Amino acid sequence: MSQFDQVALPRRRDIVVVWVVSLVAAILIWIFAPGVTAFSWLAVALAVVTMLSFVIQLRGGRKTGFIDRVTISIAGSVVILGVMSALMGIGKLLPAA
Numbered sequence: 412m413s414q415f416d417q418v419a420l421p422r423r424r425d426i427v428v429v430w431v432v433s434l435v436a437a438i439l440i441w442i443f444a445p446g447v448t449a450f451s452w453l454a455v456a457l458a459v460v461t462m463l464s465f466v467i468q469l470r471g472g473r474k475t476g477f478i479d480r481v482t483i484s485i486a487g488s489v490v491i492l493g494v495m496s497a498l499m500g501i502g503k504l505l506p507a508a
Contacts, residue, residue: 453499
């Protein structure tokens with residue numbers, strides 16, 4: 412038996428929960444944050460989602476694959492918040508009708 416036989420696959424549910432929270436946070440920031448302060452709130456949302464990712468993965472109690480699960484959760488959140496940031500930036504450049 413090799414050391415790789417015991418490697419656990421990431422639990423998708425825990426990772427998707429973090430992604431959904433980051434998407435909901437980004438949408439709420441887009442709706443409720445006024446003007447340019449929305450971009451500062453996106454940074455706060457990323458910090459909160461990062462802490463949430465650690466809490467969820469530590470609560471699971473499995474140490475095999477911990478770094479992989481946290482990395483996937485945070486990387487997905489960065490992509491989601493980055494796309495929302497780009498969309499908000501484009502929205503700020505367009506003239507209001």
